[in-house]
Amino acid sequence: MTTLTIRKPDDWHVHLRDGAMLQAVARHTADHFARAIIMPNLVPPVVTRADAAAYRKRIMAALPAGSDFQPLMTLYLTEETDAADLVGAFEAGEITAVKLYPAGATTNSQSGVRNIENVYPVLERMAKAGVPLCVHGEVTDASIDIFDREAVFIDRVLDPMRRAVPGLRVVMEHVTTKDGVDYALSQAENLGATITTHHLIINRNAILAGGIRPHYYCLPVAKRELHRQALRKAATSGDRRFFLGTDSAPHIDPLKECACGCAGIFSSINTMGCLAHVFEEEGALDRLEAFVSLNGPAFYSLPANEVRVTLKKHEEPQKFPARIDTGEGAVTVFDPMFPIHWNLASEAG
Ligand SMILES: NC(=O)N[C@@H](CC(=O)O)C(=O)O
Ligand SMILES: [Zn+2]
Numbered sequence: 223m224t225t226l227t228i229r230k231p232d233d234w235h236v237h238l239r240d241g242a243m244l245q246a247v248a249r250h251t252a253d254h255f256a257r258a259i260i261m262p263n264l265v266p267p268v269v270t271r272a273d274a275a276a277y278r279k280r281i282m283a284a285l286p287a288g289s290d291f292q293p294l295m296t297l298y299l300t301e302e303t304d305a306a307d308l309v310g311a312f313e314a315g316e317i318t319a320v321k322l323y324p325a326g327a328t329t330n331s332q333s334g335v336r337n338i339e340n341v342y343p344v345l346e347r348m349a350k351a352g353v354p355l356c357v358h359g360e361v362t363d364a365s366i367d368i369f370d371r372e373a374v375f376i377d378r379v380l381d382p383m384r385r386a387v388p389g390l391r392v393v394m395e396h397v398t399t400k401d402g403v404d405y406a407l408s409q410a411e412n413l414g415a416t417i418t419t420h421h422l423i424i425n426r427n428a429i430l431a432g433g434i435r436p437h438y439y440c441l442p443v444a445k446r447e448l449h450r451q452a453l454r455k456a457a458t459s460g461d462r463r464f465f466l467g468t469d470s471a472p473h474i475d476p477l478k479e480c481a482c483g484c485a486g487i488f489s490s491i492n493t494m495g496c497l498a499h500v501f502e503e504e505g506a507l508d509r510l511e512a513f514v515s516l517n518g519p520a521f522y523s524l525p526a527n528e529v530r531v532t533l534k535k536h537e538e539p540q541k542f543p544a545r546i547d548t549g550e551g552a553v554t555v556f557d558p559m560f561p562i563h564w565n566l567a568s569e570a571g
């Protein structure tokens with residue numbers, strides 16, 4: 223049996239939701255990760271310091287007894303955001319970052335930013351205080367092809383914003399293109415990028431070839447194979463600018479399997495097994511720790527976790543549920559379309 227011992231991973235982008243869904247999914251993230259950046263796109267969104275404190279309490283209450291999982295809270299940036307409230311929350315350690323959703327770009331982004339220049343004053347305050355900005359990087363212009371929205375965002379919004387607010391620390395969330403990878407690599411400072419598990423595994427064929435498969439639909443949508451290859455190269459390179467953000471984003475099956483299905487892939491249960499498979503395939507198991515446990519904390523100026531975990535490769539494929547039950551309905555688990563032989567040693571199997 224092959225084993226790999228690494229520092230405990232963190233997830234730098236996850237959706238834990240609220241209510242019954244939070245109760246069902248929180249423990250899966252807490253099982254595998256020491257910390258996670260908690261996305262604020264609830265309805266209504268987590269906008270103020272008080273909202274974040276209240277949401278954090280609900281998350282803590284949803285964790286299994288004795289869990290030492292640490293949620294790292296974020297605020298949802300709006301054109302009305304109060305900079306003093308935001309900086310106060312950051313300086314008190316109550317939030318770790320702020321999230322920019324272009325209005326209309328993705329799930330629950332209606333309250334997001336319509337004109338980026340309207341938030342430059344808040345971004346300047348964030349740059350001064352050292353508050354990182356996590357960015358969903360897609361334009362919403364209906365005339366731009368959905369497969370091009372990330373690349374166009376870099377030119378039209380991200381790069382001008384970073385020039386206008388020098389010193390702002392930015393994370394390109396869930397990069398899905400070679401363009402995203404190349405932009406991150408071209409910048410020496412103040413820029414990181416998260417990569418999801420599923421974008422290392424699927425290209426757009428998974429959604430569209432041989433029938434429409436809504437459980438592979440997420441935003442940004444998976445792109446063509448050359449982009450998946452660029453993401454694999456970046457993630458397995460060890461380069462400090464790239465780190466794991468699973469973007470595990472549960473929606474109940476009836477909301478995925480319908481005429482206008484929601485975007486989001488739920489992967490928190492089998493993410494680590496999938497990643498070990500991908501890194502092994504790329505001959506890069508020795509760089510998995512950088513991607514899941516070292517580069518993220520370094521970007522966020524946090525210590526890496528001291529606790530170690532062991533991943534094991536088993537002869538037999540490991541069993542993961544095809545779906546989980548939640549108080550709201552079933553949620554389908556990401557199926558990587560290959561048998562997963564790896565799991566965390568503490569897991570069953
Ligand atoms: N990634 C997704 O497809 N969906 C996310 C939103 C997001 O991260 O863009 C969600 O909240 O469902
Ligand atoms: Zn997003």
Ligand SMILES: [Zn+2]
Binds near residue numbers: 236
């Ligand atoms: Zn997300």
